[in-house]
Amino acid sequence: MKIFVINPNSTTSMTDKIAASARAVTAPGVVIEARSGIGAPASIEGHYDEAMAVPRLLDQVREAEAQKADAIVVACFDDPGIGACREIATGPVIGICEAAVKAASMVATSFSVVTTLPRSVPIIEEMVRRYGLDHQCRRVRSAAIPVLALEEPGSNARLLVRAEILRAIEEDRCEAVVLGCAGMADLAAWLTEETGIPVIDGVTVATKFAEALVGAGIKTSKIGAYAPPNPK
Amino acid sequence: MKIFVINPNSTTSMTDKIAASARAVTAPGVVIEARSGIGAPASIEGHYDEAMAVPRLLDQVREAEAQKADAIVVACFDDPGIGACREIATGPVIGICEAAVKAASMVATSFSVVTTLPRSVPIIEEMVRRYGLDHQCRRVRSAAIPVLALEEPGSNARLLVRAEILRAIEEDRCEAVVLGCAGMADLAAWLTEETGIPVIDGVTVATKFAEALVGAGIKTSKIGAYAPPNPK
Amino acid sequence: MKIFVINPNSTTSMTDKIAASARAVTAPGVVIEARSGIGAPASIEGHYDEAMAVPRLLDQVREAEAQKADAIVVACFDDPGIGACREIATGPVIGICEAAVKAASMVATSFSVVTTLPRSVPIIEEMVRRYGLDHQCRRVRSAAIPVLALEEPGSNARLLVRAEILRAIEEDRCEAVVLGCAGMADLAAWLTEETGIPVIDGVTVATKFAEALVGAGIKTSKIGAYAPPNPK
Amino acid sequence: MKIFVINPNSTTSMTDKIAASARAVTAPGVVIEARSGIGAPASIEGHYDEAMAVPRLLDQVREAEAQKADAIVVACFDDPGIGACREIATGPVIGICEAAVKAASMVATSFSVVTTLPRSVPIIEEMVRRYGLDHQCRRVRSAAIPVLALEEPGSNARLLVRAEILRAIEEDRCEAVVLGCAGMADLAAWLTEETGIPVIDGVTVATKFAEALVGAGIKTSKIGAYAPPNPK
Amino acid sequence: MKIFVINPNSTTSMTDKIAASARAVTAPGVVIEARSGIGAPASIEGHYDEAMAVPRLLDQVREAEAQKADAIVVACFDDPGIGACREIATGPVIGICEAAVKAASMVATSFSVVTTLPRSVPIIEEMVRRYGLDHQCRRVRSAAIPVLALEEPGSNARLLVRAEILRAIEEDRCEAVVLGCAGMADLAAWLTEETGIPVIDGVTVATKFAEALVGAGIKTSKIGAYAPPNPK
Amino acid sequence: MKIFVINPNSTTSMTDKIAASARAVTAPGVVIEARSGIGAPASIEGHYDEAMAVPRLLDQVREAEAQKADAIVVACFDDPGIGACREIATGPVIGICEAAVKAASMVATSFSVVTTLPRSVPIIEEMVRRYGLDHQCRRVRSAAIPVLALEEPGSNARLLVRAEILRAIEEDRCEAVVLGCAGMADLAAWLTEETGIPVIDGVTVATKFAEALVGAGIKTSKIGAYAPPNPK
Known part of the structure; x- marks a missing residue:
């Protein structure tokens, strides 16, 4: 295949x-x-x-x-x-996005999305609604990092993402988090470990x-x- | 301006x-x-x-x-x-599309859309839902004509569109019809006249x-x- | 006309x-x-x-x-x-209301409404839902002023409205604001200027x-x- | 009381x-x-x-x-x-209306409404949506009778209502019917008897x-x- | 009967x-x-x-x-x-639940639910959506008490419930509260008195x-x- | 695994x-x-x-x-x-069900479900709505066969299912069909072949x-x- x-x-x-x-x-x-x-x-x-x-x-x-x-x-x-x-x-x-939110909906009653820039938030909100999962999506959040910051070796991007996930758990009462950028694909396992909830990467x-x-x-x-x- | x-x-x-x-x-x-x-x-x-x-x-x-x-x-x-x-x-x-369906929703409690090809129907249905008017849209219909048939002088495209509008009135119990193709822009006045309901062209x-x-x-x-x- | x-x-x-x-x-x-x-x-x-x-x-x-x-x-x-x-x-x-929220939805992915009294908030929420735009409306807010305060020359009503719009931008992450009272018709241009976002008056x-x-x-x-x- | x-x-x-x-x-x-x-x-x-x-x-x-x-x-x-x-x-x-549709939703997974005139159909559809029961309402139907025909002793109004209910059962696959006019209040028991499904009158x-x-x-x-x- | x-x-x-x-x-x-x-x-x-x-x-x-x-x-x-x-x-x-939320929707334009444990919140949210009242439900809240604490004579459960209702009024801008547990059936009258809003018990x-x-x-x-x- | x-x-x-x-x-x-x-x-x-x-x-x-x-x-x-x-x-x-309808939504803009008995239709409709895919589900249909008929070697159950799928294509204008019973798991490949559309079995x-x-x-x-x- x-x-x-x-x-x-x-x-x-x-x-x-x-x-x-x-x-x-x-x-x-x-x-x-x-x-x-x-x-x-x-x-x-x-x-x-x-x-x-x-x-x-x-x-x-x-x-x-x-x-x-x-x-x-x-x-x-x-x-x-x-x-x-x-x-x-x-x-x-x-x-x-479609894969990740549909997966999240199978292992949690609710999820939030953590993406890179604020300007992507409304785009993702609209997609989630198109996929019919707005009732399970607590909030789409931005970690306020440009996409390419995720590619810079020394950046603190992964820490910002973790911090935003912890805020999502606290404020949104969500049961899982979807990572809202392909550039976060390598972070899912670490973030799942760190946060204790399913952190879902769409690429995988x-x-x-x-x-x-x-x-x-x-x-x-x-x-x-x-x-x-x-x-x- | x-x-x-x-x-x-x-x-x-x-x-x-x-x-x-x-x-x-x-x-x-x-x-x-x-x-x-x-x-x-x-x-x-x-x-x-x-x-x-x-x-x-x-x-x-x-x-x-x-x-x-x-x-x-x-x-x-x-x-x-x-x-x-x-x-x-x-x-x-x-x-x-956005203009036409929002206009239709201001002069009728419900409307249907008549477009060209069947393959455009789901695309339009999704847009109408995105614009929040699915509850006022009775049905998206196709007159089964290619877009460019509307450009051919001798084609019967306009008759097919009229027939589909009449079916919409009868079967969908809609109060207005939106024309689902820019190529129908010149037909709205004639179709309004012929059908007795608001037939709305998006270009205008x-x-x-x-x-x-x-x-x-x-x-x-x-x-x-x-x-x-x-x-x- | x-x-x-x-x-x-x-x-x-x-x-x-x-x-x-x-x-x-x-x-x-x-x-x-x-x-x-x-x-x-x-x-x-x-x-x-x-x-x-x-x-x-x-x-x-x-x-x-x-x-x-x-x-x-x-x-x-x-x-x-x-x-x-x-x-x-x-x-x-x-x-x-219908005109203003439909206009807002054409120039912004989301909007909030700022109205006069708290008691009007649920009425407006219901209308927004009827018009199919609840998914684009972040929140309906009240500036806590009676309608006729907008008619009193020396009142601070316009300052209260401005303050509420600034809160809406900050808290609701909305991209536009709709003024929720006909008595605010004369404020839209000034508020657009002051806030840097489209502030939309329904009368106009x-x-x-x-x-x-x-x-x-x-x-x-x-x-x-x-x-x-x-x-x- | x-x-x-x-x-x-x-x-x-x-x-x-x-x-x-x-x-x-x-x-x-x-x-x-x-x-x-x-x-x-x-x-x-x-x-x-x-x-x-x-x-x-x-x-x-x-x-x-x-x-x-x-x-x-x-x-x-x-x-x-x-x-x-x-x-x-x-x-x-x-x-x-609110009482009847909420009652219907407690004894059936779906219902249709049978009202008097076609012009009332969109009004009722909007109310059913406002009450949040559009997903349980199969269809709002009209028996095509003026309201006051229900007051005329010799009219065939009740037969028309019964016929419309039977069509609703057949075509809409609904499990109950709501009578869409206060003037039908006296028909519910008879129609329940005749049709074998709950026929619900709002007045009662x-x-x-x-x-x-x-x-x-x-x-x-x-x-x-x-x-x-x-x-x- | x-x-x-x-x-x-x-x-x-x-x-x-x-x-x-x-x-x-x-x-x-x-x-x-x-x-x-x-x-x-x-x-x-x-x-x-x-x-x-x-x-x-x-x-x-x-x-x-x-x-x-x-x-x-x-x-x-x-x-x-x-x-x-x-x-x-x-x-x-x-x-x-069905009875209480449908009752609440008849005497208030919005309501919140106060239940016992956080784990019940998503279950109730899903039910409210199934009953079609998510647009009138401001929030489902938990008072963070186990169900059986409501049975213990000396517990402070009723005070926790009251505190949560007051928070709901303040934060959710709800007009009524539904008690989200059968074990709260005896509290409704007292809580209505204490809070000044309809506090609705489903058993009753x-x-x-x-x-x-x-x-x-x-x-x-x-x-x-x-x-x-x-x-x- | x-x-x-x-x-x-x-x-x-x-x-x-x-x-x-x-x-x-x-x-x-x-x-x-x-x-x-x-x-x-x-x-x-x-x-x-x-x-x-x-x-x-x-x-x-x-x-x-x-x-x-x-x-x-x-x-x-x-x-x-x-x-x-x-x-x-x-x-x-x-x-x-969840798996099948979410899969269908990834390969088709719309689908219908074909299940066994009419009494399962409302149950499936409610699930599809719970999963957020009612806007992509054209209709839930019954082939009017008891579940265990699918286990009887000589039954015509598979022919009835095929006939219902063909009706779904014709009447519902759906682009895929989901088989609404685990007992149909062995039919998906044959039905996909026969009908020319994706026929999706949930077990697989x-x-x-x-x-x-x-x-x-x-x-x-x-x-x-x-x-x-x-x-x-």
């Missing part, structure tokens, strides 16, 4: 981290192909970055299809271009859910909105 | 029709600048087309800003890239709403999700 | 202020006819006042119809009697939306709930 | 029927005082009739308070003026719920929206 | 208190039969306790049916096994609502989900 | 089928332990059967914990006792999702509603 994990931004150190997180959890026989959004913004912080990244993401999806991808993970917490990806993919396409979960859907023989529906694009 | 009406697809005959519809309703002193999505797909029929069209749309928005646009209308019923446009615009950015309404917000001194908020993109 | 702006209460100084606000924004050729609720309560602070004001409002609507009104604005933030007005009007009838927006709907050729649907009252 | 059952319209034959229905179910020691909306429309068929009836209804509520009412039932299925009544009443004020249930709340020592809250009207 | 009030837990002192509360409010001629969950957990604090208690509860319901129960009240605020009870009962089956209200539905001739629907269990 | 798949009913032929379906999809190294609800009803058709089955299910969960289960799948489409199971389990507990998906959550290091939260039961 071949799962393509596509980081829609162009920061390859983040892609490497994402790939490592995905590979760390795959079942025997599953191959992770990691790709970056070549030519896309270095980080996706808002609608504009997202819009500019999607065509590059679609290039990667088309190529993944050509290489017989069984499933595709879109490794950006805004779940950019998921509908478009599903139109051109055969197998499942999983966004990390989305990869496993992709594996799960492929394993269960489930593909993307092709009779409606996700049918291949109409020829022009 | 200068309102840019941007057709995100590249079909200039549609842009011309849209421009004419917008100009037909503007107040004295309002200038309509119409633009096409140069390099975008010829029509937007689904998520993929939408994703491919958005970067071209953003080019047009940036240029409109440079030309001191007071407001921007995005003239595609999928409201593509609205959030991204709002990040780079100063004045209001109005999508024609969005243009007038843009005019309204500018006139009322309302601009896009810049303290949150619609702040200018972060520099990379 | 003739738009009737009806203040459902009997305080004519408020009507004058409302009329001035409306006239300040209308397009060339639009005439504003302002009316008070003669015989209605001096202010509308709760369901009871609202109920007592509506028959007088309907008198004014009937007279507006006789005088060939193109549209009607009901200038009280409780949107009293809107359904009844729509039954006896031909053109659009716009409530200022409703007037412009009325102008917009008339300009777009949209009337109230007459085939359902808004049909003329049944003769008795 | 003294319960005032107020028919907001002026048709005294309907008031008599309502009073009889209420008296048929009260516990020992409960006195029903029935009142009509003197000067109100003869029937309430839409928002306009409702608005015109409410001030008369409030007159009756004030008088009921003067006569030491323990609770008040508003016997019109549009639940007109309930908020206003609650502001001037001490004990509970129950609308027959609201009266019993009023009795229940009084018996349980519950009064209307006076610290918020239902506080007495502010003096002018 | 014979109403069975079943305490699903096995603590008979709580059953006695519940029975006394029910008997204190019944109309003349209504007999309360109180039962405990013999063999069930001593208190119901979470899903597990609830699941273990339900079969004993169903034993009691079957026996109540054999003894010609007119209605059944399930006196645990988690409303355990209500659907199952309704399948084997003929008359209405009322849960005390559910008993009166049961009386009301029986009095109105309403039984549990038997054509759908509440039909008798299929024979095996 | 050891996943316990528990069939809450006592029909061992169904358990065998479920076990085979689960084993057919597991990754290398995953062991499926299948269990029946010894002493539970032979099939779960409604709330009552469900309530009677849960204590037996909890026995199995306790034993699974003793045997170091990594995760638990509850193989009944009513997701009985999930909350209670989660209180006594350490790893994830997945219900097949839940097993894979359990594997996924365990693989991603995610356990059930123990700080809130799913904490171990309080000692009595």
Whole structure:
């Protein structure tokens, strides 16, 4: 089984981290192909970055299809271009936000999300509502760190994330926390340990859910909105 | 006042029709600048087309800003890239779906939408829910016509749209109908006449709403999700 | 075009202020006819006042119809009697709450409302939910001032409103604020200036939306709930 | 215990029927005082009739308070003026729609409503949503009969209602039916018998719920929206 | 009329208190039969306790049916096994949470719930949402007391409950409070007195609502989900 | 990794089928332990059967914990006792309804459910709403077959299910179908083949999702509603 994990931004150190997180959890026989959004913004912080990244993401999806991808993970917490990806993919396409919040809803009655920048909060709130989990989401919080701070070796980003999770437990009375950025993929195990609650990373979960859907023989529906694009 | 009406697809005959519809309703002193999505797909029929069209749309928005646009209308019923446009615009950015359904909700207790292709139905349903009007939307219907059929002089597209509206009145018990494609902009008056109910075209309404917000001194908020993109 | 702006209460100084606000924004050729609720309560602070004001409002609507009104604005933030007005009007009838929150939702991902008295808060919350925008409304707040304090020249009402807006920005993380009383119509520009976010007044927006709907050729649907009252 | 059952319209034959229905179910020691909306429309068929009836209804509520009412039932299925009544009443004020749909939700997983005229359907749909029971309400249906047809001895109104209930069972897969007009109060027992499902009349249930709340020592809250009207 | 009030837990002192509360409010001629969950957990604090208690509860319901129960009240605020009870009962089956929140929604525009332990909060939140009243429920709060502390004569439980209600009024801006445990049945009158708002106990209200539905001739629907269990 | 798949009913032929379906999809190294609800009803058709089955299910969960289960799948489409199971389990507990509808929502914009008996329809509708996917669920349908008909070798049950799926595609315009009974686990591949859309079986998906959550290091939260039961 071949799962393509596509980081829609162009920061390859983040892609490497994402790939490592995905590979760390795959079942025997599953191959992770990691790709970056070549030519896309270095980080996706808002609608504009997202819009500019999607065509590059679609290039990667088309190529993944050509290489017989069984499933595709879109490794950006805004779940950019998921509908478009599903139109051109055969197998499942999983966004990390969708995967993470749906996983959280299976192990906790409520969760909060901790993301990077305040400007991403309303975007995530809208996604959570679209996925139907606003009644289980206590709050979407920002740790007030730029996405790329997560890539800087000496930054205190991970401490800020931990602090925000502890605030979420205290103030939101949430039972789990979802990490709201692909760049936090390597922090989940440590944060789970530190905080005593499930801290859920979307990259890992989305990869496993992709594996799960492929394993269960489930593909993307092709009779409606996700049918291949109409020829022009 | 200068309102840019941007057709995100590249079909200039549609842009011309849209421009004419917008100009037909503007107040004295309002200038309509119409633009096409140069390099975008010829029509937007689904998520993929939408994703491919958005970067071209953003080019047009940036240029409109440079030309001191007071407001921007995005003239595609999928409201593509609205959030991204709002990040780079100063004045209001109005999508024609959002404008049309919000207008419909002010003159009728319920409405149905009649769009072109079945594949657009779920996309529109999701938007209507995002805009909070699913409880007033009876049904999103398709007249089963490709977008560009609306541009063909001899096609029976307008008759198919009329037939679908009549079915909506009968089967959905709706009090108004929203036309679910910018390419239907020239049909609203005729269809209102033919059917006896408000048949609402988003291009016209969005243009007038843009005019309204500018006139009322309302601009896009810049303290949150619609702040200018972060520099990379 | 003739738009009737009806203040459902009997305080004519408020009507004058409302009329001035409306006239300040209308397009060339639009005439504003302002009316008070003669015989209605001096202010509308709760369901009871609202109920007592509506028959007088309907008198004014009937007279507006006789005088060939193109549209009607009901200038009280409780949107009293809107359904009844729509039954006896031909053109659009716009409530200022509905207009303001729908405008806010087009320029911000979230908004709070600042109204006069605490007792109006649940009424406004219910309206916002009826209009389908509860997911974008962070909170309805009261500045704890009686409606008529807004009419007293030396009162500190405008300072209290400003303070409450600043609290809303800080505590609610909202991107815009809607003014929850027609008596605040003259404050929007100053408050927008002072706070740096869109502060939206319903009188102005409703007037412009009325102008917009008339300009777009949209009337109230007459085939359902808004049909003329049944003769008795 | 003294319960005032107020028919907001002026048709005294309907008031008599309502009073009889209420008296048929009260516990020992409960006195029903029935009142009509003197000067109100003869029937309430839409928002306009409702608005015109409410001030008369409030007159009756004030008088009921003067006569030491323990609770008040508003016997019109549009639940007109309930908020206003609650502001001037001490004990509970129950609308027959609210009572009936909440009762239905306790004995069935789903219900449909059968009302008189099509124009009332959207009004009832909005109320059901306001009461939070739209997810249990399959459909609001009209039997296409004017309200006063229910008062005509020889009319086939009751047969039309029965036919509509049978259609509701068949088409809506509902488990109960709520009668959507106070004028149907005398039909519930017969229709329950005929159809084999709970057919619920709001007058009866609201009266019993009023009795229940009084018996349980519950009064209307006076610290918020239902506080007495502010003096002018 | 014979109403069975079943305490699903096995603590008979709580059953006695519940029975006394029910008997204190019944109309003349209504007999309360109180039962405990013999063999069930001593208190119901979470899903597990609830699941273990339900079969004993169903034993009691079957026996109540054999003894010609007119209605059944399930006196645990988690409303355990209500659907199952309704399948084997003929008359209405009322849960005390459902009754209390629906009563609260009739006398206040908003309410908060004060329950015993934090672990019950998400369970109650989910129920309130199921009953469609999440938009009127400000918050579900815990007074941080075990259920059985309410049975200890010298405990300060009632003071903790009062303190939590006062916090709810202050922080939640709620207009009423619902007591979230059957063991608080004897506190409602005192707390209403102390706090000045309606403090609603589900045991009392559910008993009166049961009386009301029986009095109105309403039984549990038997054509759908509440039909008798299929024979095996 | 050891996943316990528990069939809450006592029909061992169904358990065998479920076990085979689960084993057919597991990754290398995953062991499926299948269990029946010894002493539970032979099939779960409604709330009552469900309530009677849960204590037996909890026995199995306790034993699974003793045997170091990594995760638990509850193989009944009513997701009985999930909350209670989660209180006594350490790893994830997945219900097949929750897993199936969440999987469907990742590969289709809409789905319908096809279950066995009409009486299960409202139960499933309520679950789908609880899981937040009512806006993506077109309709819950019944093929009008008893659960155990799926176990009879010569029955036409599979043909009835196929026919109902084809009706769902035609009438509901759904893009995928979820099989609403664990007893249909062996039909998904054949039905996907026959109908051309994703036909999703919960047993398979839940097993894979359990594997996924365990693989991603995610356990059930123990700080809130799913904490171990309080000692009595």
